[in-house]
Amino acid sequence: MQTSHQDAASSTLNVAPGSIVTVRDADWLVTNASPTRDGLLVEVTGLSELVRDTRAAFYEGLDDIVPLDPRAARLRSDTSPGHRQTRLWLESTLRRTPLPLGEGDLSVSTRMLTDTLGYQRSAVRKALSSEQLRPRVLLADTVGLGKTIEIGMILSELVRRGRGERILIVTPKHVLEQMQFEMWTRFALPFVRLDSVGIQRVRQKLPATRNPFSLYKRVIISVDTLKQDRYLNHLRRQQWDAVVIDESHNLTGVTKNNALARVLAPNTEALILASATPHNGRKESFAELIRLLEPTAVSPNGDVDPQALDRLVIRRHRYSDEVKREVGDxxxxxxxxxxxVVAASPAEDAVADELAEVWLYPQVSSPYSGDNKGLFPWTLAKAYLSSPPALLESVRNRIRTLGDTRTLEQDRELEALRRLESLARDSTEGExxxxxxxxxxxxxxxxxxxxxxxxxxxxxxxxxxxxxxxxxxxxxxxxxxxxxxxxxxxxxxxxxxxxxxxxxxxxxxxxxxxxxxxxxxxxxxxxxxxxxxxxxxxxxxxxxxxxxxxxxxxxxxxxxxxxxxxxxxxxxxxxxxxxxxxxxxxxxxxxxxxxDAAVLMGAYSVTAEEKAIEQALMKGNPIDEVVPGVADIADSDDPWRAFLQGYSESTPTAVSATVDDGGTTGLFESDADYLQSALHEVFETPAENLGAGGVDWKVHSGYGMVELSPTDDLKQRLTVLPQSYLQERKVLGDMKLATTETRAKASLKDARDDASERQSLWPDTHYLGPLHPVLDWAGDRVLAKLGRNEVFVVRGDVSVPTVLLLGTLSNARGQVIATSFVTVAGGMIRPYASAGEALADLGITSAHTNPGAVESVEALQDLIPRAVDRAVAHLEVTTEAAAADARRRVDEWSQRVESWIETSGDLVQRADLKGRRSAVKDEERTARSMLPSRHLARPLLVVVPEEA
Missing domain, CATH: 3.40.50.300 (P-loop containing nucleotide triphosphate hydrolases)
Structure with missing residues (x-):
């Protein structure tokens, strides 16, 4: 039975990452919440003594999940130096709070180990545009522009938005490691690579009847492996947050590739197709690609909506204005x-004469006795132009095909083939x-x-x-x-x-x-x-x-x-x-x-171009009629070229406050500073030597690098990476992390230039970017220790006790639509554009000092429920614009669905419409599940005056 996002049940749970829930008589910290048919799937880390640091997942439909009321949060005075516990808890909570999908600013993708260019950033913004209720895009940039970087950027932003927990990347098999390498070294996204070795490892771990995709959250696999029937059956029961299909022009037609795509497309929210040659010249094939992204974008008659193309397709080339401005040197x-041009040798000339006089331009007819009589001689000609062994192979393959029992016509062909074979053999033996x-x-x-x-x-x-x-x-x-x-x-x-x-x-x-x-x-x-x-x-x-x-x-x-x-x-x-x-x-x-060379012939297909050229040669037609020059197509009415000329980038507008990442909140000077503070707090040992049950920690500040020895639970998060890399670089024993881009890029260059026998591109030092698993692990450990529905009380730059709250508006799928930061002080409420702005205004920064514990925090307890109620009321008003925008987009989507179904009513006799109508109706259910559903206000901090 297919489990897809369209089938996901609407949830009644009001939880978000950072929330505390009680399940099976234990307290848990929510790290992720995603919709399924059984309600929300809530992923958690244990807080209670018996389940401390345990990672688990509970289904809303199968377990009694009780969120702790934020109004009942208890106050706790922070006595740690520099209010370290407060800053760690805030930073970890903010990192775990998803950004809204349509957030205008890019958050983490521009802070990874890659020189992202403006045209790449514009592609990511378009994929994440507020006009898209879900990210579905065809990256059709021409060869060489860096589609893999764009893919990594989009996936990074989806992860930061809480929509990238489960990701599947499908590629040709020869680029599996290349894709895995780029996702890890550039974006700190660890994927398991299921090549033949990886699959064998999975088979050793799982019974044959178990779904292999339940073992790993993020997978890279080849299209040739995935399209096998046994994997298709597993995929029908698996849903994803994001699916990437590289070289997606191979998905069309009645093929196993197409069957695979039709299974994956409805079972994922985000779908990224990538191809430098997405149009193969056949209207129905291109429409099929677009239909995978959005079924209503193709009319029942098979016409692609031009407005949908502008929304769903990104296409630039080397000399597009926004590209050529940036690529430089x-x-x-x-x-x-x-x-x-090389003159043929005498032996090669003899072969050419035989091909010309007997096969290509015969006085009577070609001796070829099979179908497509005119084409096979040109197949021989292509083999001849390749090499003598290639021609000899083609001739002998045809001789074997004729067999021992032949007609008179086939006997004539065999005689001609034997003569050609002899000449080809002579040319093979010569120079x-x-x-x-x-x-x-x-x-x-x-x-x-x-x-x-x-x-x-x-x-x-x-x-x-x-x-x-x-x-x-x-x-x-x-x-x-x-x-x-x-x-x-x-x-x-x-x-x-x-x-x-x-x-x-x-x-x-x-x-x-x-x-x-x-x-x-x-x-x-x-x-x-x-x-x-x-x-x-x-x-x-x-x-x-x-x-x-x-x-x-x-x-x-x-x-x-x-x-x-x-x-x-x-x-x-x-x-x-x-x-x-x-x-x-x-x-x-x-x-x-x-x-883009494909526009010259307008066929948009390697096979179609080859056939057209073969036909021109066979019939003796001028090649310029088939392959026009650039000037000859200036007035072409090719629809794909018309789209390219009319392509315009839409720049989304931000509709909500920004949830800051580490390095922008002002709570810590850097990711490395945050990591070191987290380790010191969690393991309660000196920062420079966290042994004795903790982790060894060394800082090489002059080299822009830190080292640590991973704990067992951190090792588990890294085991999806190649075993050869983990062993050669000793990652699980001594992890080296670059804290500057300069050091990280130097490590990548050193790996390329390494003259040792190891010969591996994987660097020994990995960039500590904002999505690094080490930071996720440290944040989870911090929240597991400090996050028990408690709110810290600290002194700051305020005149009256002030409560800082984070408000979120989410849909029925548990996805964040809008965020808001507010403070409540003396009954007055004040909004902020970001957490960093609010914290700076309250005087809570990385340089904050702690003059001592705030006494009598119990007297401040009543501030919490009043502040939560005040914030929720404020959210219902201030997020109405975001809610109205979401409802507008849902209505537009629903109208497209209704229009499509109404139009298809006149074509009910067409058998191919049955499946398409079902897919379109699924779109309606998906759209409705994205309507704004509920507000949640969580208290983050209470700040009292310095003299309190």
Whole structure:
């Protein structure tokens, strides 16, 4: 039975992270609350003696969860030095309080270990816009702009907003580790990587009947693994806060990929699709992608709503105004394109003559006896242009297909194939002209055993990859490990190992020979700026994808793109083949003028482009008719181009107060200061040596680094990371944390440049960013010790006793819509824009001193219920604007649903509409569950005058 957000029951519980609840005769601190079919799933940390520090989860529909009344909070005088306990409790509570989804300012994503650019920040703001009741977006930026960084930023903000507890990332298998690495090193988001090794580890832990996705909250897995039937069945019973699907253009059509997407889309609130080539030229395929994001955005007739596109799709390219203003010297311009045209050898000329006269341009007809008679000869031609072994493989594969029992027509074909096989074998045994030219070029650019120079060589044929690997090792006198190949036949672990090794300066690899599996998603630019097309793809999109592996943001050396093309003496064949150079030229022109080569042909599909070019060659049509120049498409009425030209960024407006993170509240000077204070308080030992049942703690202030030895419960939070990383870097024994970006970036560079045998990109020192699991762990330990529905009383800069409160407006799903900070003093209420502003006004900062305990706090007890009641009344008025805005957006969504259903009524005979109508009705239930539901006011602090 599917459990999805649409099926989630409305909750009657008034709880939020930081609240105290009683369950099963024990007190618990709420760390997260998320909607399910059984009501809220409340995740907690134990406070009572028997459950202290225990982590658990309770369903509202299965357990009696009783929130403690904030009006009954007890006052407690803080006697700690500098009011450390007060500051720790406030800081930890504020960190655990979710921001509203539509909060205008980015909170944590810009404080991570990445140089976020303005165009990336605008993409995140659009995904989190207050106009979106839930984040659903297609990141369609062209190759090289940093979609992975945008994904990490969006996920970081969702986590900070309490909407990123359970996250699933689906990628091609060769970029699994790359994605895991970026999420951890840049954004401090630990994900378990379920590649073949990770899955085997899960199978050892869980019975075969158990849902593997119940074991981990955040998972990265390949699309090839996930689309298997047994995993689909598990996914139907699993819901997520966010799902990311990379290279999402592979989701359309009647495929297992599409079946996977249709299971995931309704079972997640946030859905992020990423693809540099989202439009494949077929209206219905593109509509299918948009429908995954929002079913009502596609009419029953299959038309995509243009306004929905503007809301759901983000598309920029290298030369978009907002991009080119910022990339600067972090993205070097390409060098002039190089074409190396190579005259065929006599043996290769003999093959070309045979192909031209017998197969491509025969006097009678091609000897090919199968279907698509006109296309197979061009398949042979493509193999010939790739390499002699590639042609020999294609010929022999066809001979095997014919078998032993043949027709007369097939006998004729077999005879022709045998003759071609003999010629191909002769050319294989001789010297390849193109290989000779490649070797000379590689020597020219400095590829050698003792050199640091590197090159990426692309070819479509696996036979060519293996042949090049063997021949280049021989001709360049390179060691075996200096020439590696990458193709889809390798296991996921083998593919990841090659990709990650090539990124390191210490890697032995000097020549990476790869198929088009590496043309999507792989970053190869950190150590390489030379790329060679050993054969030319018959697709502009594929050329652009290949070039984007080294021509991307972060490339500081001008990338050099070089093509090799074999030119036989047969004039007809040679003439047709030379037009292929025009494809590379056209891609280069489009790259500079449009930033997107796909718009030239308007097919938006590698397969469609290849077919169009094949047809033009087969029929002898001019290639310019199929592949126009930039100037020729100026007046094109292509709908996708029209969308791109009409694209406008919408800037959301903040509607609520800001819940400050550490470093902005003024309570602590830095995250490291907060962590050190938390450890000192929790373990009650000297700050510089927290042994004796605590943790060892060392500060290297001159190096911007701290060290600690993780406790068992902290180790548990980190075990999802790669075991090799944890063991090699000894993370679970001695965790090194960089407290400055400079130190953290240096650690990343050291890992890339490490010349040791270990060869790992994972740094030994990790950046202590605001979402780091160590800070979460420290905050939970603080709240478990101090958070018993008690409110600290301190002295401050006030004239009368003053209560500081945090107010939240939430929906029926338990999600925060708006927040507000107020103080109540003498019956007067005062709002603040942020916690930092309120605390500064009250005189509570990191430099605060404690003159001594506040006596007779019992006399102040009546302040709490009066302040809570006053704050709730104030919230009902002041958050009405946010509530009205939420109701407006729910109504607009509901109207779209009603309009869609009404329109579909005229098409009831169409069988495909049944499932779509069901999905649209689910949208209605989702929208209604997001209506404002209840207010909660929690007292945070009581401040009395200094002389009290």
């Amino acid at each position: 972090q993205w070097a311009e390409r060098k002039e394109l190089q074409h190396l 390849s002209a193109k290989l000779t030219k490649l070797v000379a070029y590689l020597r020219q650019v400095g590829i050698a055993r003792g050199s640091a120079e590197r090159v990426v060589i692309f070819s479509e044929r696996v036979a060519t990859l293996h042949w090049l690997q063997s021949r280049l090792r021989e001709h360049l006198k390179l060691k075996d490990e200096q020439v590696e190949i990458l193709h889809g036949g390798l296991s996921d672990v083998e593919q990841q190992a090659v990709v990650e090794s090539f990124k390191q300066s210490s890697s032995p690899i000097r020549v990476l020979i790869t198929g088009d599996i590496a043309s999507e998603g792989v970053n190869l630019h950190s150590q390489c700026h030379e790329l060679v097309h050993f054969d030319i793809p018959w697709s502009l999109i594929r050329i652009e994808q290949r070039n984007g592996r080294i021509d991307r943001y972060g490339q500081q050396h001008p990338p050099q793109i070089t093509t090799l093309l074999l030119s036989p003496s047969n004039k007809r064949f040679s003439g047709d083949m030379r037009v292929l150079q025009r494809l590379v030229v056209r891609e280069n022109e489009a790259h500079g003028a449009l930033g």
